Amino acid sequence: MGKFSKRIIYAVGALVMLAFFLTSPVLVCAGSPQAREKISEEKRDWPAPGGSLENTHYSGLTQINRSNVKELRVAWSFDTGETGGLQTSPIIVDGVLYGITPTEKIFAVDATTGKLLWKFDSGIKGTQPDRGLAFWGDGTQKRILVGVMNLLYALDAATGKPIASFGKEGRIDLREDLGRNPETQSVVLTSPGIVYKDLIIVGGRNPETLPAPPGDVRAYDVRTGKLRWSFHTIPHPGEFGYETWPAEAWTYSGAANNWAGMAVDPKRGIVYVPTGSAAFDFYGANRVGDDLFANCLLALNADTGERIWHFQGVRHDIWDRDFPSHPALITVKRDGKEIDAVAQTTKQGFVYLFDRASGRPLFPIEYGKYPPSTVPGEVASVEQPLPTKPAPFARQVLTEGMLTNRTPEAHQWALEHFRKFRSEGQFVPFSVGKDTVIFPGFDGGAEWGGPAVDPQTAILYVNANEMAWTGALAQNTGENSPRGLYMSQCSVCHGENMSGSPPAMPSLVGAGDRLSGAQIATNIKNGKGRMPAFPNLDDEQISALVDFLMSGKSKELASAEPPPPGMNYRFTGYHKFLDPDGYPAIAPPWGTLNAIDLNTGEYVWKINLGEYPELAAKGLKNTGTENYGGPVVTAGGLVFIGASDFDKKFRAFDKATGALLWETTLPFGGNATPATYLVNGRQYVVIAAGGGKDPKSGSGGVYVAFALPKTR
Helix, strand or coil: CCHHHHHHHHHHHHHHHHHHHHHHHCCCCCCHHHHHHHHHHHHCCCCCHHHHHHHHCCCCCCCCCCCCCCCCCEEEEEEECCCCCCCCCCEEEECCEEEEEEEEEEEEEECCCCCCCEEEECCCCCCCCCCCCCCEEECEEEEEEEEEEEEEEEEEEECCCEECCCCCCEEEEEECCCCCCHHCCCCEECHHHHHCCCEEEEEECCCCCCCCCEECCEECCCCCCCCEEECCCCCCCCCCCCCHHCCCCCHCEEEEEHHHHHHHHEECCEEEECCCEEEEECCCHHHHHCCCCCCCCEECCCCCCEEEEEEEECCCCCCCCCCCCEEEEEEECCCHHHHHHHHECCCCCCCCEEEEECEEEECCCEEEEEEEECCCCCCCCCCEEEEEECCCCCCCCCCCCEECCCCCHHHHHHHHHHHHCEECCCCCCCCCCEEEEEEEEECCCCCCCCEEEECCEEEEEEEEECCCCCCCCCEEECCCCHHHHHHHHHHHHHHCCCCCCCEHHHHHCCCHHHCHHHHHHHHHHEEEECCCCCCCCCCHHHEEEEHHHCCCCCCCCCCCCCCCCCCCCEECCEEEEEEEEEEEEEEECCEEEEEEEECCCCEEEEEEEEEECCHHHCCCCCCCCCECCCCEEEEECCCCCCEEEECCCEEEEEEECCCCEEEEEEECCCCCCEEEEEEEEEEEEEEEEEEECCCCCCCCEEEEEEEHHHHH
């Protein structure tokens, strides 16, 4: 071969290699500054449920990308062998995946094969959602910090054994340190705590009826389990915000708790804590006032628990409008300058954006005036805030023109029922005897899965429910009986007639035909699913309540307590607006996935998420459905999400356009936030598939990991 021909070949080869490196999302020269930056950018582990302390749901990994995602295959799966559903986002550290089973056993598997390494069984059967774990290490020891019901455990990451020097025999009882009798409190750690330095900062899930414990935010020493600081979300005398409650409210009111998770700015030492509503959710005669720090985004000094700033999203909440998800930390650009920000999504379908250090809103917030309550004893706040930008990612007012047209019969049914409701948008107080529409419903808008934010573009990705619910108030009878107990403690979820709102709030009609008396009593004592425990009820009350649920018999009780003073009204129950066939009585979309540019507040794209397979088979496709569990966004150009309740799909979308690039069917619905990680040069995407949201399908507990086929 001549020299000229060789030069041609070399030149062509060089051009091909150059083109490859310019277009490849992965390969760079190993010793170059670009390579070092890439290695730093790629977070190979997924050491927290949101991927990082900032809770961004973001990964810098690019091996799986737009060009090859369609080649994803199951790399391994791990079946917990349990039923009941999963909402867990696993964590991955040093090639080991840590997860939770439906009954709250903790396990570790090889993150490349799914082979079980260890399993920890506390001996307590968990009955509540358990959405994740926390990891702490100092170079010499590694710990998994995880909730099992009301207990916070510290486990040796290598063996799964409790660390005896932590708390009492490796665990802390979260019912303690609240200033009330621990035995009568109900606190469960459904969302994981967050680690900062040598602290594990926790919230907890509390009952939404009275009595309920206060929702204190607490920080414990990761080594000893000793309480280091506590922030009172219901202020004590002399504390900021105390005057926004009745004088003695801190002794009897409850909740205002962080159940949705947190985010930490490790450089500033700030923990961002969203809180929920105060108990009782829907009638606040015994907590008249704005009720700080319920329904707030709190910025606390992570070392001391001192308040730095706060924003209250709902004053004197009487609609259960919790901040439903952890915040996400992101840097945005304004007028050519970079601003470190914190984004918070809401059940109403809004995104709030604040300067991370000062709490200054980065989009204007307007305070509107809303109608007063007509219910005796209730004093609704005159003004409530809403951001003017971005536009809401869910519809805000249900009208006749938005009712279902799935069939003429379904439309007529929806129309007749809708005309019995009051539908006037946000912040309309409930009335007695007439249902008020909550739209989007009690489950959002945004939900606990939380958003993903892309630091490359400052685009926020959030999935949303678009369902209508209704509710009303009724006067408490003050019955000193099992029926009175049911009405004050149970009807808020299961309804006055026990019909509930399945599957989230199951019907109790015929409960005695499905469950034994002992099983019902256990559920009342310990809670199950969304139902909290009721440790405040004594054995006689529980026995009488079980008998009432099984037989309908109700008799006078000597030990039954009357409603708390001033609580003369109760909620008549959560009612999802479904047609007679069980489908939403409103027109689609019933669930969406949204991409919002936080630099500008403008939408990049919006698509429907999920569908009902049986409706799709009849031609009614792409409706969107209810969805639980958040998205993950990657530097490879992808948004991964399961979440949809009925089709069991796990999907990957183009993060720039919203185009569907890949989907697969899971063994059960993927109602959990996925995770992605890199081990031995291979990227994986894993999701917990447990189902349980679709009454027509079963539930389980399977972790499924996907990867590209191995190359030879």
